[in-house]
Amino acid sequence: MKLTKLAFGLVAATLASLTLAANRPAGYTTICSENKTCSVAANTNVAFGRADRFFYKVLSGSFVCNQASFGGRIAGGVNECSVPSSSGGGSSSSSSSSSSSSSSSSSSSSSTSSSSTSSSSTSSSSSSSSSSSSTSSSSGTGSSSSSSSSSGGAAYGAVTNQYVYRNITTSNALYRDSAHFRVYYGGSGRDAAGVLGHHTDAQVTQVLDYLEAAYDYWIVQRGFRSPGRPVNGRPGGPFKMNVYATVDLNAGGAMGYDGNAGLPYLVVHTNQMSAPNVYVHEFGHCITLSEYLWVDKANTGAWWETLAQWHTDTFTAFAPQYVTTQQRYGRGGASTIINLNSVIAQSRLTLVHADNRYEAWPFFSYLSHNPDNIAGLGVNAVRTMYRSHQGQETPLHTVARMSSTPWQRVVGLYWARMAYLDIAHPLAQARLNASINNASFRASAYRNLQAAGTDTYRVIAARQPMYGGANINPLTVTAGTVNVTVRNLGNGLSGSNFTATVAIRNTTNGGVRYVALPGGVGTASIASGEEATLVVASTPDALLTYNAFESNADAPDQRGLNYEVVIIGARPRDL
Numbered sequence: 001m002k003l004t005k006l007a008f009g010l011v012a013a014t015l016a017s018l019t020l021a022a023n024r025p026a027g028y029t030t031i032c033s034e035n036k037t038c039s040v041a042a043n044t045n046v047a048f049g050r051a052d053r054f055f056y057k058v059l060s061g062s063f064v065c066n067q068a069s070f071g072g073r074i075a076g077g078v079n080e081c082s083v084p085s086s087s088g089g090g091s092s093s094s095s096s097s098s099s100s101s102s103s104s105s106s107s108s109s110s111s112t113s114s115s116s117t118s119s120s121s122t123s124s125s126s127s128s129s130s131s132s133s134s135t136s137s138s139s140g141t142g143s144s145s146s147s148s149s150s151s152g153g154a155a156y157g158a159v160t161n162q163y164v165y166r167n168i169t170t171s172n173a174l175y176r177d178s179a180h181f182r183v184y185y186g187g188s189g190r191d192a193a194g195v196l197g198h199h200t201d202a203q204v205t206q207v208l209d210y211l212e213a214a215y216d217y218w219i220v221q222r223g224f225r226s227p228g229r230p231v232n233g234r235p236g237g238p239f240k241m242n243v244y245a246t247v248d249l250n251a252g253g254a255m256g257y258d259g260n261a262g263l264p265y266l267v268v269h270t271n272q273m274s275a276p277n278v279y280v281h282e283f284g285h286c287i288t289l290s291e292y293l294w295v296d297k298a299n300t301g302a303w304w305e306t307l308a309q310w311h312t313d314t315f316t317a318f319a320p321q322y323v324t325t326q327q328r329y330g331r332g333g334a335s336t337i338i339n340l341n342s343v344i345a346q347s348r349l350t351l352v353h354a355d356n357r358y359e360a361w362p363f364f365s366y367l368s369h370n371p372d373n374i375a376g377l378g379v380n381a382v383r384t385m386y387r388s389h390q391g392q393e394t395p396l397h398t399v400a401r402m403s404s405t406p407w408q409r410v411v412g413l414y415w416a417r418m419a420y421l422d423i424a425h426p427l428a429q430a431r432l433n434a435s436i437n438n439a440s441f442r443a444s445a446y447r448n449l450q451a452a453g454t455d456t457y458r459v460i461a462a463r464q465p466m467y468g469g470a471n472i473n474p475l476t477v478t479a480g481t482v483n484v485t486v487r488n489l490g491n492g493l494s495g496s497n498f499t500a501t502v503a504i505r506n507t508t509n510g511g512v513r514y515v516a517l518p519g520g521v522g523t524a525s526i527a528s529g530e531e532a533t534l535v536v537a538s539t540p541d542a543l544l545t546y547n548a549f550e551s552n553a554d555a556p557d558q559r560g561l562n563y564e565v566v567i568i569g570a571r572p573r574d575l
Contacts, residue, residue, distance in 0.1 A: 197270020
């Protein structure tokens with residue numbers, strides 16, 4: 001997806017009016033207010049929040065309606081707990097309340113942002129007993145079929161007069177429904193005057209199955225805001241998301257957005273209807289849009305692609321719903337979309353750069369898996385990041401506020417673990433293990449240093465790491481003790497600084513340990529059967545605000561870290 005449209009044009013909203021924002025989702029009933037004790041039936045989906053912003057959690061029995069129970073709260077007023085009206089409600093130790101507050105609403109014309117992603121995958125065939133598929137029967141010409149879903153909550157209605165995309169309607173196209181989606185496609189002479197590609201019922205049902213699996217994982221299980229709920233106080237809903245299988249899209253897939261309705265929709269090229277990665281990527285964009293605080297924020301622009309890819313990879317690599325759907329269609333099991341030629345071989349680029357925006361998602365896998373047990377991070381890190389965004393900051397600014405651990409250490413630890421892809425992502429790590437000794441890959445990924453004297457090596461100018469980027473430098477160890485001194489040679493910026501770490505891997509069992517180099521100086525003991533890598537990350541004294549789409553070689557975020565290193569007991573392997 002070319003997200004310049006999404007960040008600056010697609011959702012280019014103007015403040016039009018003030019709209020009351022509800023303290024409970026549409027179709028929900030408030031059962032108690034913040035810090036009160038509530039009681040619900042088993043496995044009830046509970047919303048906690050205010051002003052049309054909510055955290056979701058499936059709960060049973062009694063619980064306290066507070067931040068501790070839901071992993072966060074919406075600032076600015078009293079939060080409320082609510083449940084789907086169809087669930088029979090719940091009870092509270094005090095009377096329930098509901099209120100509303102004013103929020104700005106924005107509008108824009110309907111527009112589309114496109115994607116041409118089609119990543120390779122590494123597959124495994126692990127099985128899972130979890131299922132969240134839609135079950136669709138033959139719908140007949142121009143009618144819909146009912147599909148089941150494991151998710152609860154209010155029933156999703158079809159979009160009728162809320163918006164119309166390219167004059168595609170139920171009267172001139174075939175369509176098929178599931179619990180949360182409607183696919184428009186062509187066949188039997190009904191293809192919206194040639195706009196829609198022709199597909200069989202079975203092909204469309206497969207698309208719905210994958211989308212329902214993604215919905216179940218991200219919205220029901222992980223608690224992200226549903227894209228079927230209009231954003232920014234727009235009325236109505238929740239609505240099924242429309243998916244259009246068109247013949248003339250100049251990309252694999254696209255997320256569109258109708259500002260008047262406050263709803264996103266998906267456009268998929270007809271020849272990509274069998275590629276779940278394409279439309280799950282676009283569904284990831286819809287989640288980011290629905291969370292809404294990144295909309296019209298120029299400095300999040302490139303990061304939309306990074307997060308859409310994170311949503312895709314996390315779903316395909318870790319969601320049992322994906323594995324179940326894969327196996328139903330005889331397509332193997334879990335998979336990863338990691339691109340080592342970018343995230344490792346171009347690790348020198350800014351943490352999220354215009355040239356790596358599709359591939360930089362492992363940073364968010366690291367934040368979510370939190371292998372270093374950093375306070376404030378973990379499974380809900382991305383959701384919290386979306387909901388904590390402020391002003392025109394970059395997402396890294398948001399992450400920095402989420403933890404008491406300095407952001408420089410977070411970024412340094414991330415890159416240290418990327419030396420051996422030790423971020424709790426087995427499929428990605430297997431991909432690296434299969435490539436790490438390939439001569440061509442080594443030359444492109446690790447040839448960062450050049451000799452500059454006895455035991456001294458200097459970073460090659462073209463390989464100097466940019467803001468938040470890093471050099472990963474495998475070492476040839478010549479002694480049991482390795483002494484390292486990294487020196488910042490300066491790059492013209494007063495706040496230039498770095499974080500250095502030695503990653504040490506046991507070649508027998510694959511375990512990795514880390515030796516920090518405070519101020520760039522330290523000693524690491526390397527045992528027989530271990531290998532070592534020096535990682536130097538560019539982590540200046542202060543966060544930088546930048547727009548990856550507008551940045552250039554003269555911008556501070558692209559000014560490389562100029563450094564040299566003295567190594568006793570080892571040497572860079574790839575000179």
